[in-house]
Amino acid sequence: MKKLSPKITQKIVFSLLSLATLLAMVPVVLIVLIIIKNGLGAINWEFLTTAPRNGMREGGILPAIVGTFCLVTGAVVFAVPVGVFAAIYLNEYAKKNWLTRLIRLAIINLAGVSSVVYGLFGLGLFVIFLKFGASILAGAMTLAIMNLPVIITATREALANVPQSFREVSLSLGASKWQTIWHVVLPNAIPGILTGIILEISRAAGETAPILFTVAAFYLPGFPTSVFDQVMALPMHLYAISTQIPNIGLDVRYGTALVLLGVVLGVNSVVIIIRARLRRRQKW
Amino acid sequence: MSIIITKDLNLYYGNFQALREINLEVQPNKITALIGPSGCGKSTLLRVFNRMNDLIEGVRIEGKVIIEDEDVYHPKTDLIKLRKKVGMVFQRPNPFPLSVFENVAFGLKIHGLSRERINEVVEESLKRVMLWDDLKDKLHTPALKLSLEQQQRLCIARLMPVKPDILLMDEPCSALDPIATQRIEELMHWLKQNYTIVIVTHNMQQAARVSDETGFMLLGELVEFGMTEQIFTTPAKRRTEEYITGRFG
Ligand SMILES: Nc1ncnc2c1ncn2[C@@H]1O[C@H](COP(=O)(O)OP(=O)(O)OP(=O)(O)O)[C@@H](O)[C@H]1O
Ligand SMILES: [Mg+2]
Numbered sequence: 001m002k003k004l005s006p007k008i009t010q011k012i013v014f015s016l017l018s019l020a021t022l023l024a025m026v027p028v029v030l031i032v033l034i035i036i037k038n039g040l041g042a043i044n045w046e047f048l049t050t051a052p053r054n055g056m057r058e059g060g061i062l063p064a065i066v067g068t069f070c071l072v073t074g075a076v077v078f079a080v081p082v083g084v085f086a087a088i089y090l091n092e093y094a095k096k097n098w099l100t101r102l103i104r105l106a107i108i109n110l111a112g113v114s115s116v117v118y119g120l121f122g123l124g125l126f127v128i129f130l131k132f133g134a135s136i137l138a139g140a141m142t143l144a145i146m147n148l149p150v151i152i153t154a155t156r157e158a159l160a161n162v163p164q165s166f167r168e169v170s171l172s173l174g175a176s177k178w179q180t181i182w183h184v185v186l187p188n189a190i191p192g193i194l195t196g197i198i199l200e201i202s203r204a205a206g207e208t209a210p211i212l213f214t215v216a217a218f219y220l221p222g223f224p225t226s227v228f229d230q231v232m233a234l235p236m237h238l239y240a241i242s243t244q245i246p247n248i249g250l251d252v253r254y255g256t257a258l259v260l261l262g263v264v265l266g267v268n269s270v271v272i273i274i275r276a277r278l279r280r281r282q283k284w
Numbered sequence: 285m286s287i288i289i290t291k292d293l294n295l296y297y298g299n300f301q302a303l304r305e306i307n308l309e310v311q312p313n314k315i316t317a318l319i320g321p322s323g324c325g326k327s328t329l330l331r332v333f334n335r336m337n338d339l340i341e342g343v344r345i346e347g348k349v350i351i352e353d354e355d356v357y358h359p360k361t362d363l364i365k366l367r368k369k370v371g372m373v374f375q376r377p378n379p380f381p382l383s384v385f386e387n388v389a390f391g392l393k394i395h396g397l398s399r400e401r402i403n404e405v406v407e408e409s410l411k412r413v414m415l416w417d418d419l420k421d422k423l424h425t426p427a428l429k430l431s432l433e434q435q436q437r438l439c440i441a442r443l444m445p446v447k448p449d450i451l452l453m454d455e456p457c458s459a460l461d462p463i464a465t466q467r468i469e470e471l472m473h474w475l476k477q478n479y480t481i482v483i484v485t486h487n488m489q490q491a492a493r494v495s496d497e498t499g500f501m502l503l504g505e506l507v508e509f510g511m512t513e514q515i516f517t518t519p520a521k522r523r524t525e526e527y528i529t530g531r532f533g
Binding site for chain 2: 165166168169170171172173174175176179183184188
């Protein structure tokens with residue numbers, strides 16, 4: 001067979017790559033479009049600002065929105081400091097030996113554990129053993145633990161991508177190791193760390209299984225007053241109205257999904273803007 | 285009085301011996317050049333003086349290194365104090381991805397020196413490397429937008445607030461064009477009044493132009509050390525002569 005000219009090969013490869021990208025995009029775009037098309041009709045002021053009524057067939061979903069905000073915030077507050085410090089330890093301090101390699105492997109694998117396992121773990125540890133009961137605290141901590149591997153992995157990668165020469169310069173100027181990490185390494189790693197946080201937010205907002213046993217209420221029209229209260233949450237609410245409530249309007253379900261999508265996108269875009277600003281400031 | 289003295293210095297990377305029985309004395313307020321073919325241990329020796337080799341796993345050192353009458357490898361040596369005293373300029377200009385101002389002020393931030401005088405110190409530091417006139421209106425531009433020569437000057441300016449006595453320069457001009465190189469050499473002459481400079485260079489003309497004393501290294505040994513003029517005109521060792529006349533390296 002005659003060999004294809006490099007130019008033609010190049011063209012074929014390029015088309016294949018574009019096609020793959022396109023194929024990956026199609027489901028995402030379709031999902032978003034379908035949700036918007038079916039859900040947009042349900043979105044109105046009442047839907048966003050009141051509690052559900054009439055066996056959740058009418059009214060709004062505000063308690064679930066508030067609950068999801070509480071859980072996401074709580075998960076970030078718990079997971080980010082622990083995850084970032086663990087990653088700093090693993091990347092900057094720990095000796096590179098079989099033990100750290102094993103820990104790293106374990107962390108990567110933990111990221112793949114099914115979320116219902118985390119839910120059961122949270123039930124056992126926080127709800128029952130530590131007697132938090134089904135509560136925001138228990139739910140947020142469960143979500144935090146589920147997301148730790150993601151935060152740790154993203155942070156480690158971000159730290160590893162900071163050029164070694166920055167560390168050398170800083171140390172050669174008489175900075176201590178911690179000063180070097182704090183003033184040089186971390187600031188340059190923040191965009192990467194924020195990527196991890198974005199992933200965490202999306203997952204914390206969207207997962208049902210981890211909150212099912214640890215915090216989520218089926219129907220609780222009020223607002224929480226302490227971290228030991230239960231709350232409704234958007235994914236749980238969506239699950240409930242889709243499976244437990246007969247004759248409910250399609251638009252209510254899709255509307256809820258749309259709000260969930262909006263909440264995730266809204267919170268993430270704030271983080272993305274911060275990240276873009278930092279990136280612009282720091283280029284090498 | 286010598287400011288840096290090494291006595292029977294040996295350095296090993298694991299099993300590989302990179303420095304052999306180095307005995308060297310560096311005089312204050314002089315420029316000392318280290319020359320020799322690639323891989324002979326010049327950078328390694330330079331990094332002995334501010335203990336940057338400590339960062340590399342498996343490095344082992346024998347012998348003594350004395351800087352300003354203090355034993356550098358004594359277990360009680362204060363590394364931070366040592367590195368403040370012995371500043372380093374790297375081969376590639378490596379400013380932080382921050383503004384010009386923040387780069388120079390970095391040392392102040394780290395060492396918590398007088399915050400009120402920060403503007404003054406930055407100005408003075410930039411003046412010392414003759415960068416003030418060029419940059420006084422651009423203090424807040426990103427350092428990485430500067431020319432390479434300016435970046436290298438900035439890296440030297442970044443050392444100033446830390447108040448070193450000794451400047452170690454590892455091929456500081458190798459990323460620069462000939463004109464920039466010449467200007468950095470002029471800067472070194474000017475810095476010599478206040479600092480002791482040890483420079484590693486591949487460029488023999490450069491060593492001949494800037495330095496007062498020169499050491500020739502080969503395979504981890506300091507073959508010959510003496511006044512630059514003597515090394516380049518009447519070397520005592522045949523190996524030095526061969527290198528200088530370009531027969532190898
Ligand atoms: N981290 C290291 N681990 C093991 N061996 C090393 C390490 N760094 C340097 N060496 C070896 O030590 C010897 C001296 O290296 P060094 O970098 O000091 O040479 P140099 O004279 O500065 O060379 P160049 O002119 O190329 O910069 C070389 O043979 C090198 O391979
Ligand atoms: Mg070198």
